[in-house]
Structure formats: C-alpha cells, structure tokens
Amino acid sequence: MPVDRFAGVLAPVVTPFDSDLNPDAERLADHCRWLLCQGTNLAVFGTNSEANSLSVEEKIHLLDSLVEQGINPDSLMPGTGCCAMSDSVRLTRHAIELGCRGVLMLPPFYYKGVSDEGLYASYSEIIQRVAADELQIYLYHIPPIAQVPISAALVDRLVTQYPDTIAGIKDSSGDWQNTLTYLQGGWENFRVFCGSESFLLATMQHGGAGCISATANVNPGEIHRLWEAWQSAEAIGYQQQVDTVRSFFQEFPMIAALKATVAIFGNDPTWFRVRPPLTELSSEQRHQLTAGLQKCGFQMPGLSES
Amino acid sequence: MPVDRFAGVLAPVVTPFDSDLNPDAERLADHCRWLLCQGTNLAVFGTNSEANSLSVEEKIHLLDSLVEQGINPDSLMPGTGCCAMSDSVRLTRHAIELGCRGVLMLPPFYYKGVSDEGLYASYSEIIQRVAADELQIYLYHIPPIAQVPISAALVDRLVTQYPDTIAGIKDSSGDWQNTLTYLQGGWENFRVFCGSESFLLATMQHGGAGCISATANVNPGEIHRLWEAWQSAEAIGYQQQVDTVRSFFQEFPMIAALKATVAIFGNDPTWFRVRPPLTELSSEQRHQLTAGLQKCGFQMPGLSES
Numbered sequence: 267m268p269v270d271r272f273a274g275v276l277a278p279v280v281t282p283f284d285s286d287l288n289p290d291a292e293r294l295a296d297h298c299r300w301l302l303c304q305g306t307n308l309a310v311f312g313t314n315s316e317a318n319s320l321s322v323e324e325k326i327h328l329l330d331s332l333v334e335q336g337i338n339p340d341s342l343m344p345g346t347g348c349c350a351m352s353d354s355v356r357l358t359r360h361a362i363e364l365g366c367r368g369v370l371m372l373p374p375f376y377y378k379g380v381s382d383e384g385l386y387a388s389y390s391e392i393i394q395r396v397a398a399d400e401l402q403i404y405l406y407h408i409p410p411i412a413q414v415p416i417s418a419a420l421v422d423r424l425v426t427q428y429p430d431t432i433a434g435i436k437d438s439s440g441d442w443q444n445t446l447t448y449l450q451g452g453w454e455n456f457r458v459f460c461g462s463e464s465f466l467l468a469t470m471q472h473g474g475a476g477c478i479s480a481t482a483n484v485n486p487g488e489i490h491r492l493w494e495a496w497q498s499a500e501a502i503g504y505q506q507q508v509d510t511v512r513s514f515f516q517e518f519p520m521i522a523a524l525k526a527t528v529a530i531f532g533n534d535p536t537w538f539r540v541r542p543p544l545t546e547l548s549s550e551q552r553h554q555l556t557a558g559l560q561k562c563g564f565q566m567p568g569l570s571e572s
Numbered sequence: 573m574p575v576d577r578f579a580g581v582l583a584p585v586v587t588p589f590d591s592d593l594n595p596d597a598e599r600l601a602d603h604c605r606w607l608l609c610q611g612t613n614l615a616v617f618g619t620n621s622e623a624n625s626l627s628v629e630e631k632i633h634l635l636d637s638l639v640e641q642g643i644n645p646d647s648l649m650p651g652t653g654c655c656a657m658s659d660s661v662r663l664t665r666h667a668i669e670l671g672c673r674g675v676l677m678l679p680p681f682y683y684k685g686v687s688d689e690g691l692y693a694s695y696s697e698i699i700q701r702v703a704a705d706e707l708q709i710y711l712y713h714i715p716p717i718a719q720v721p722i723s724a725a726l727v728d729r730l731v732t733q734y735p736d737t738i739a740g741i742k743d744s745s746g747d748w749q750n751t752l753t754y755l756q757g758g759w760e761n762f763r764v765f766c767g768s769e770s771f772l773l774a775t776m777q778h779g780g781a782g783c784i785s786a787t788a789n790v791n792p793g794e795i796h797r798l799w800e801a802w803q804s805a806e807a808i809g810y811q812q813q814v815d816t817v818r819s820f821f822q823e824f825p826m827i828a829a830l831k832a833t834v835a836i837f838g839n840d841p842t843w844f845r846v847r848p849p850l851t852e853l854s855s856e857q858r859h860q861l862t863a864g865l866q867k868c869g870f871q872m873p874g875l876s877e878s
Binding site: 320374376381385410544 | 593619624625626627628629630654655656657658659662679680681682683684686687689690691693694696697716717718719720847848849850851
C-alpha cells in the first residue's frame with residue numbers, strides 16, 4: 267500500500283538537554299504532544315533540533331522513547347542524513363522499522379564541492395541498503411548551513427530512478443526562485459516544503475505541500491491556520507501575522523531563542539540549554555526576547571499544562 | 573610523565589574500501605606500515621582519509637584493528653572531532669585508551685557562524701568528559717571544508733586553560749599569514765603543523781613542528797627528507813622537488829588521485845574505490861594521472877612489496 271505523503275506544517279522539534287547536556291526524552295515528548303495539538307507534524311532531528319550535535323545512538327534512543335511514550339510514528343519525519351553513509355543507513359532503517367512515515371535527509375555535508383554524481387550515489391546507496399518499500403525520503407536542501415546543495419537536476423535523477431521513495435524536498439535556501447524550480451519540476455506527487463513560513467502562502471499557491479519551519483516550534487497554531495486557509499480571503503492577513511512573529515525571532519540566534527521561548531512560556535528553565543557549539547541567549551538577549559514577546563502579545567496556549 | 577608531542581611529517585592516511593564499500597583494515601595497515609618505513613607518522617581519519625564518511629563504530633573498529641595488526645599507537649594521531657560532542661568524546665576516549673599519542677580534532681562543523689565561546693565550550697566539554705591526563709589534542713583548522721575556523725584567540729584561550737592537553741594545531745587554511753599567527757602565538761611547546769608540504773620549509777624556519785599533508789600518502793620519503801634537512805643547504809632544492817609533486821596532484825580531485833596512485837603503484841585496484849559523496853577518477857583522469865606520473869619519473873619505492 268502506498269504511503270500517504272506528508273503535507274501541512276511540520277516543526278523541526280527543538281531538543282531539550284538535562285544538566286549533564288544529555289537529551290531529555292520526556293520533555294521532548296511533552297513538546298511533541300503540544301505541537302501535535304496545534305496541528306503540526308514532527309520533523310524531529312532537524313537543524314533546529316541540534317540534530318547534528320547528537321550521536322546516532324542518542325537519536326535512536328530518542329526516537330524509540332518518543333514512540334514508547336505514545337507519539338504516533340505516522341506523525342514523525344526524523345532527520346536521518348549524516349556525513350557517513352553507514353550512519354544514514356542505520357538511522358534511516360531504524361526510523362522506518364519504527365513506522366515513521368518518512369525521513370528528512372541531508373546530503374553528506376562534510377566534503378564540499380562534491381558532484382551531483384557523488385550525491386546521487388550517496389542517496390542511491392542509502393536507498394538500496396535500507397531496502398524498504400515503506401521508505402519515503404524528503405530531501406533536505408539547506409545550503410547556508412550544509413553548504414552542499416541539492417540541485418533540481420539531482421532531484422530529477424533521483425525521482426526518475428526512485429519514484430516511490432523520493433517523496434519531496436524541504437527548501438531552506440531562503441531563495442524563492444530555487445523553491446519555484448522544485449515546484450515546477452513536474453514530478454508526480456512530489457511534496458515541496460518551504461523552510462520558512464514566510465514563503466508558505468506562495469508555496470501553496472504554486473502547488474507546494476506546506477512548510478517545515480523553525481518557528482513552528484513556538485507559533486504552530488497560526489502557521490497551521492495559514493496552511494489550512496491558504497485559499498481563503500483571510501490568507502494574506504494570516505501570512506502577515508506569521509511574518510511578524512518570524513521577523514521578531516530572526517533578530518535572535520534562532521535555536522537558542524526558540525528554546526528560551528519554550529522555557530519562558532513553559533516555566534521550565536531546562537529548556538534554555540543548548541549543546542555546544544551553540545550558546546544560550548545572554549541574560550540581555552533573554553530580557554529583550556521576553557519584553558518583545560510581551561509587547562506583541564505573543565502566546566503559546568496550553569504550553570505550560572502540556 | 574609528559575607525553576612526547578608529535579613533530580615531523582604525518583600522513584592523513586587514505587582509507588581503502590572493499591567491494592561493499594566497507595573499510596578494509598588489512599589494506600589500511602599495509603599502507604600504514606609502508607608510510608612508517610618512509611619516516612612519517614599516521615594521522616588516520618583525516619579529511620583525506622574520508623574520515624567523515626565513516627561512522628564512529630567503523631573508526632573504532634579500524635583503530636582497534638590497526639593496533640592488533642602491530643601498528644604502534646605511539647605513531648597514531650587519529651582524527652576524532654565529530655559534529656556531536658558525544659561522538660567526539662567516545663572516539664577520543666577510545667583512542668587515548670588504546671595508547672594513541674594524540675588526536676587531531678576538528679571543531680563541530682555542521683552549525684556555521686558559531687562563536688568562539690561556543691567552540692571553546694565544545695573543546696572544553698570534550699576534554700573534561702574524556703578526563704585523561706594522557707590526552708593530547710591537536711586542533712584542526714580547515715576552513716575551506718569544515719567552514720568553521722579556529723582563531724588564534726580561541727587557541728590562546730584553550731592553551732591557557734588546558735596547557736597540558738592542547739598540544740598543537742594543523743593549519744589547512746592554505747593561508748600562510750594565518751599559519752604565521754599560530755607560529756607567533758608564543759605558546760610553550762605548542763606544535764604547529766602546516767597542512768601542505770608547500771609551506772614546510774617556511775613553517776620550520778618559523779619554529780613549526782612539521783606538516784600533515786595529503787600528498788604524504790604518496791610522497792612521504794621526499795617530504796620527510798625535507799623535514800629532516802630543513803636547516804641544510806639542500807633544503808630549498810628539496811622544497812622545490814616536493815612542490816612539483818604537490819602541484820601535479822592538485823590538478824586532480826585529491827583524495828581520488830591519491831588512492832588511484834596507491835592502486836597503480838601497488839597494483840591493487842581495490843584502492844581506486846572511494847565512498848560517496850566522493851567519486852573515483854574517470855578513466856580519462858586515470859590515464860592522465862598515470863601518464864603524468866611516468867613522465868616525471870615518480871616512484872613509490874617498495875609499495876607493491878609492503
């Protein structure tokens with residue numbers, strides 16, 4: 267039976283750490299449950315999850331724990347693309363065996379200036395080694411950070427060879443022209459997600475599937491409302507509302523600011539913590555964040571009770 | 573007893589793969605033995621080793637196997653810097669427990685634009701978690717690939733806090749002015765290695781320790797001769813000789829060309845193989861490489877008998 271591909275809003279779920287900087291699976295599950303209530307699905311182990319500051323073992327443990335704690339794997343699109351093919355295979359296979367509906371896969375990102383031929387071989391080897399009919403891969407294009415782009419020509423080659431497996435792409439380039447290239451690819455049932463809700467209305471108007479956005483960690487309800495109502499008269503207003511929140515968060519180091527927001531609204535200082543090489547917000551930044559959130563009347567309804 | 577810090581020439585040893593693309597520990601040990609005979613020490617798991625295309629498990633297995641096969645851990649400076657702190661701690665601890673004389677440590681390289689504060693915290697956490705008096709860390713500055721630089725200010729802070737642990741740095745920036753900054757840091761017994769033998773004579777003349785260079789995989793004898801004789805009248809001529817070989821290899825994708833050279837001189841086609849996302853030399857490139865090596869009379873003495 268073909269897998270129902272993702273659409274809508276997904277949050278690259280931020281990862282809480284305990285005082286010894288180990289990932290905290292219970293708090294992660296709490297945040298996931300709140301996000302699900304707000305209408306988003308769960309792109310755990312994304313860039314904003316500090317996924318690349320976690321080992322494969324830590325990710326496997328967290329994924330197991332989320333499912334054990336009742337998170338429906340049908341809502342999960344874990345990031346499973348690592349530098350090493352062997353790691354990507356192991357983590358992807360585990361995710362699929364757990365029943366995750368798809369995975370978000372970075373290209374191998376250490377070596378720079380690699381060819382499309384080499385990237386094709388990388389994805390192809392992973393697909394063949396995982397060897398699971400259920401495998402649904404969403405490619406992850408984030409050149410500002412990974413520095414290894416996924417060209418439309420590479421997508422085309424992969425979709426042509428693996429039409430049942432290559433399910434879509436997340437475009438975090440911040441370059442609308444690039445997103446358009448994917449949207450106009452003409453690939454059947456191929457799901458294009460923008461990497462920021464700033465492009466959500468435009469993405470939907472051009473046949474896209476939704477967005478996977480950092481700020482969905484803190485503003486999931488409004489982003490989801492925009493996605494649901496993109497064809498309505500209210501859509502432009504909704505877009506402006508989510509843009510305002512996005513712009514505010516972009517004044518801060520994003521990941522630390524998202525976690526600080528969860529800490530503040532959930533009244534749980536554990537959430538301030540990040541793993542090196544990231545750093546927590548300074549006390550001055552925290553103050554600015556709190557004041558700004560109060561000023562614009564920002565809310566995270568029900569977070570503290572979750 | 574203080575650890576004797578590295579000096580001289582180290583090869584970032586290329587890693588052979590079997591037909592299933594798994595690392596081949598026996599061939600790796602063979603190549604290590606040949607390199608040791610030529611006077612170099614062994615920076616296994618460097619960039620040119622495709623280390624970041626290997627999982628931590630694969631690296632641990634290879635390291636164990638090298639020592640089991642008789643490679644003296646005193647000759648080993650494995651690369652142990654991963655994206656995830658937990659991986660770096662695990663691999664570094666294992667290397668030190670095996671008796672490796674030092675480790676070469678990349679900064680966490682996924683997140684870009686991180687602060688010196690965050691990088692300091694990263695190295696500091698690793699040092700504290702490994703918690704071994706024998707730990708000797710050589711920092712690894714390779715901004716063209718890692719895209720996360722190690723500033724002289726960061727080195728200074730680390731050396732000041734951990735003078736017995738921070739043993740040196742490899743500078744693969746290709747920027748001589750940057751190397752000079754490290755050389756003029758005034759840190760006691762701090763070992764500066766250039767990342768290319770092109771800078772070896774200059775590095776030694778300014779108080780450096782040696783070089784850790786890709787081409788030491790194929791031209792170790794001549795590079796070692798230059799290092800030994802850097803104060804002699806012949807040094808300039810030796811520098812020119814190694815420069816010629818280096819320039820020749822720089823016309824090709826470096827890692828694939830190094831492996832092809834080992835394959836050709838060792839009469840062992842297994843060595844042509846690379847892991848994705850890298851690609852092997854094309855047949856035309858192989859032909860050019862072979863012809864060029866013949867033309868300049870290049871030799872790898874004793875390789876095929878190793």
